[in-house]
Amino acid sequence: MAAELVRGQNHALSEHRVRITVSAGTPVLALASLGDERGAVAGPEGIAHPGASDLPGVEVPGGSADRHRFAVDLDAVADEVHRVGVLLSLPPGGPRRFGAVAASHVAVTDMDGAGLAEYTLTGLEAETAVVALELYRRQGAWKVRAVGQGYADGLPGLFADQGLTAPAAAELAARVHASVAAPVAPDPVPVAPDPAVPVSGSPYAGTPGPAPTSGPAPTSGPASTSGPASTSGPASGSAAAPGSLPASGSGSAAAPGSLPASGPAAVPAAPADGTISYSHPRRRPTATEPPEPAPRPAAAQQPGQPPRPVAGDASGWSMEERLYNQVWGMFEDLARTVAAYRSAVEFADSRMDRELDEALSDPRHRLGGSGNAARDTARARREELVAQAQAVLDRDLVQLVAESEVVEPALPAAYARWDNPVWHGGPSAGLPEENPLALRLGDLYLPERPDLRIPMLMKLPLERGLWIDNGRTGSEAAMAMDTDRLRRAAMDMAVAHAVRLLAVHPADRFTVHVIDAAGAGAASLAPLVRAGVLAGPPAAGAAGVTATLAGLTKRVDLVQMALRAGAPEDLPPDVDTADQLLLVHDFPHGFDDRSVTQLRYLADEGPAVGVHLLMVADRDEASAYGPLLDPLWRSLMRLSPVPDNHLADPWVHHAWTFEPDLPPQGSRVLDQALERVAEGRRRTRP
Numbered sequence: 001m002a003a004e005l006v007r008g009q010n011h012a013l014s015e016h017r018v019r020i021t022v023s024a025g026t027p028v029l030a031l032a033s034l035g036d037e038r039g040a041v042a043g044p045e046g047i048a049h050p051g052a053s054d055l056p057g058v059e060v061p062g063g064s065a066d067r068h069r070f071a072v073d074l075d076a077v078a079d080e081v082h083r084v085g086v087l088l089s090l091p092p093g094g095p096r097r098f099g100a101v102a103a104s105h106v107a108v109t110d111m112d113g114a115g116l117a118e119y120t121l122t123g124l125e126a127e128t129a130v131v132a133l134e135l136y137r138r139q140g141a142w143k144v145r146a147v148g149q150g151y152a153d154g155l156p157g158l159f160a161d162q163g164l165t166a167p168a169a170a171e172l173a174a175r176v177h178a179s180v181a182a183p184v185a186p187d188p189v190p191v192a193p194d195p196a197v198p199v200s201g202s203p204y205a206g207t208p209g210p211a212p213t214s215g216p217a218p219t220s221g222p223a224s225t226s227g228p229a230s231t232s233g234p235a236s237g238s239a240a241a242p243g244s245l246p247a248s249g250s251g252s253a254a255a256p257g258s259l260p261a262s263g264p265a266a267v268p269a270a271p272a273d274g275t276i277s278y279s280h281p282r283r284r285p286t287a288t289e290p291p292e293p294a295p296r297p298a299a300a301q302q303p304g305q306p307p308r309p310v311a312g313d314a315s316g317w318s319m320e321e322r323l324y325n326q327v328w329g330m331f332e333d334l335a336r337t338v339a340a341y342r343s344a345v346e347f348a349d350s351r352m353d354r355e356l357d358e359a360l361s362d363p364r365h366r367l368g369g370s371g372n373a374a375r376d377t378a379r380a381r382r383e384e385l386v387a388q389a390q391a392v393l394d395r396d397l398v399q400l401v402a403e404s405e406v407v408e409p410a411l412p413a414a415y416a417r418w419d420n421p422v423w424h425g426g427p428s429a430g431l432p433e434e435n436p437l438a439l440r441l442g443d444l445y446l447p448e449r450p451d452l453r454i455p456m457l458m459k460l461p462l463e464r465g466l467w468i469d470n471g472r473t474g475s476e477a478a479m480a481m482d483t484d485r486l487r488r489a490a491m492d493m494a495v496a497h498a499v500r501l502l503a504v505h506p507a508d509r510f511t512v513h514v515i516d517a518a519g520a521g522a523a524s525l526a527p528l529v530r531a532g533v534l535a536g537p538p539a540a541g542a543a544g545v546t547a548t549l550a551g552l553t554k555r556v557d558l559v560q561m562a563l564r565a566g567a568p569e570d571l572p573p574d575v576d577t578a579d580q581l582l583l584v585h586d587f588p589h590g591f592d593d594r595s596v597t598q599l600r601y602l603a604d605e606g607p608a609v610g611v612h613l614l615m616v617a618d619r620d621e622a623s624a625y626g627p628l629l630d631p632l633w634r635s636l637m638r639l640s641p642v643p644d645n646h647l648a649d650p651w652v653h654h655a656w657t658f659e660p661d662l663p664p665q666g667s668r669v670l671d672q673a674l675e676r677v678a679e680g681r682r683r684t685r686p
Contacts, residue, residue: 002107002115004652005133005146006343010350011117013074013135013142015110020070020086022132025102026095029180030068031087032058033162039083039134040163044172047087047159051179058084064091064180074135074142082137085147085162088121089129089155092177098150099125106132108144119146128154309403311410320412324437324457327407327415330400331444331454332651337396338448339652344389352382397449404452414504415440415455418496418663423673431680436460436504441497441639442660444647456647456658458637461579465603465613467636468494470586471620477642487616489641491524491585493660494616496670498583502533503673507680511578513552514538517545517590521616525585531674533681535576538585545590549598552580552611556602559609579610587617588625596625596632603635 003011022030032048034055035041048055050062057076061068072084088104095101098121107118119133127150135144151157155176159169314329316322359374413422414436438460443453458466470490472478478486502510514525516538528534539548558575562568571577588596603613615636622629638646645657663669 002109002653003117004339005117005119005144006339007119007123007146007148009343009346010143010145013108013116013144015116016074016142017111018072018074018116018135019109019111019113020072020133021107021109022068022070022086022088022104023107024066024088024104027064027066027091028068028094028104029064029089029091029176030061030070031089031176032060032070032072033083033085033087034058034077034081035083035085035162036080037082038163039085042080044164044168047162047172049172049176049179051175057081062180064094072135074137084135086132086134087129087155087158088132089158089176091180097124097126097128098130099127104130104132108133108135117144119148121148123148124150126152128152129158131158309399309406311406320414320437323407323411323415326403327411327455327457330403330407331649333396334400334446334449334452334454335649335651335654337393337400338446338654341389341393341448344392345386348382348385348389351385352378355381393448397452401449401452404454408455411440411455412436412504414438414500415457417661418667418669423669425672425676431507431676432504433506435506435509439497439500439504440661441466442658444656444658446654446656450657453659461607461610462612463607465607465615465636466494466497467615467617467633467638469618469638469640470616471618473620475640475642475644475646477644478640481642486641487520487586488524490616491521493639493641493662494583494585494614495524495528496662498528498581498614499670499673499677501581502677507677507684508578510581511535511576512581512583513548514583514585515545515548515590516585517541518586521585527670527674531671531678533674533677540590542590542592542595545595548582549595549602552582552602552606553598555580556605556609556611560605563609579612580606581612581614584613584615584617587615588622596629600629600632600635603632 005011022028029050031050032055033041034046034048041047045052046055048058048060050060050064056078057073059071061070070086074084077084086106090096090098098104103124104121105118106121108116110116121130121132124130130150131147133144133146133148135142151161155173156166156169159172160166164172312319312322312326314322314326316325355378356375359378408417409420411420411422413420413432415438416422417440438457441456441458444456445451445453468490469478470487472481472483472486481489498512502512512528512533513535514521514528516522516525517540519538519540521538525538529538539545555575558571559568562571582602584599587599591599599613602611606612613636619629619633639660640646640658641660643657643659645655647656647658648654649656
């Protein structure tokens, strides 16, 4: 997983041949500098730019563009070169300052594309040139440092700061600008670029923003349907990123077979003052869309105290959307405040190591007996820095805990835990008339504060299938659990998700099919069977598997043909126009090569036309198919029935621990929810 750097932070490079990718919100010029130990260049020839793009070990792209890629071979640079800087500049005719455009993002990867480090340049205002990051040599090893040093006087000031005389700096800047044609400046977009993470399976990751339930529809929403990105395990996805990230469909009822709307997605910049930001993370208003209502002001408890948290105190068209955005904001705030704390601790450790090295390398300290005092001073400075960082972390966590305490009880059923009172109504409570924006799959937390749980919400409609891993290789908790108990827990979790999906949608929205080839999931499936909400008895044996997959494959083909012909209303009368949920237990038992191919087809093509996949499987048991199934695993979001830290957020890519949300032991909450579903179907069907 690539290290997400903050300004001033460094990270060791495991590779000497790397690629550096720049993603900017506007066309920029990309340059490189080769400096000595002090960072000074030998002269204009120490700068690689579009007019002179090749230096030993460094290749820079030519021209002005919003995406650039460098190639750097650190073994090929001259021995006197100790720093390789990545420089960005706004071209003539473009925006006048970096503060008016989206924050640029710089990623360092190996030659195969595996992420090593990345950095988002935030906090720039009047600057027109910036040293984004530098690769530097220290004690024979290479590291990367996030610099983010901007220059309001542009390239002349930057070059002068790197050792060129003022006339030489001005002349070189003029040559650089003359080497590219002035581009037409695009309209600035006041959002940060999406730091997509090429890692697997995202829980929030990228979580696309909700669509409003009333009023004009926004052009896009926050992150992807999967949510956080998976940092390990075979699940796949990108957040966008633990999170990288596709846009979603509308939260209101959609015609069967309709494709979800999509749009650009971007991750908001971190709050500069450490306060919680309630801004919509991915919405970009259109010219015809009225402004969003301003959040209600929250009164302070006492003068000088932070505002009292209020549930739904975020932007949105409905309370459901405001709560969704508030949960998203809490998720980002916790990710960033912990990232700042960890970065501060790492800086304190590196500073102490440097001071200890300097003290012990001086013979006078060893002979004079002052070495102990130097060591004590270095350690005391380290403890002081860590204590300051801990105080800031504690302050932010107190505010987030207080917000969680008011938000959690106010969540609607689709977002609420199973023990929330909103789930404990009888059949008279009825089903909603509109589709929800998202679905809760469980909770996420970090080791710094394990009791602070962030709801993991998956955007609806389901654009990716879910894979619940019943294997024992996913985590330490799975390894410690008996195989039969783990398999039962995985199936119970799948049934709970299916029940929640049915209970938070209108009665006729979903048709549920089950494949249980060996009949091993009968106990877990009993509530669904008793309530009569399945399309038919669970399919058993190879014949049942074949028949179920053939029927759903045919539906996908027919709906796709109808959409391409522009006549979705002309579907044959025997085609079920409701969305379809296929729950597969104990895959690949009962599947042959043809069935596996059909399952992959449904996972790839089904979500766009209302066919969604929920699998319970152990990847190791499917290893006999070899790489044939790799695309299938990558297309699904992996979840675990036991706590597992395979998920990452889309901002700083922490490894978050996921814990599933399951009904309390002995509770009838699933039966009560299914009774409402059954009663709702009786009322809507003749």
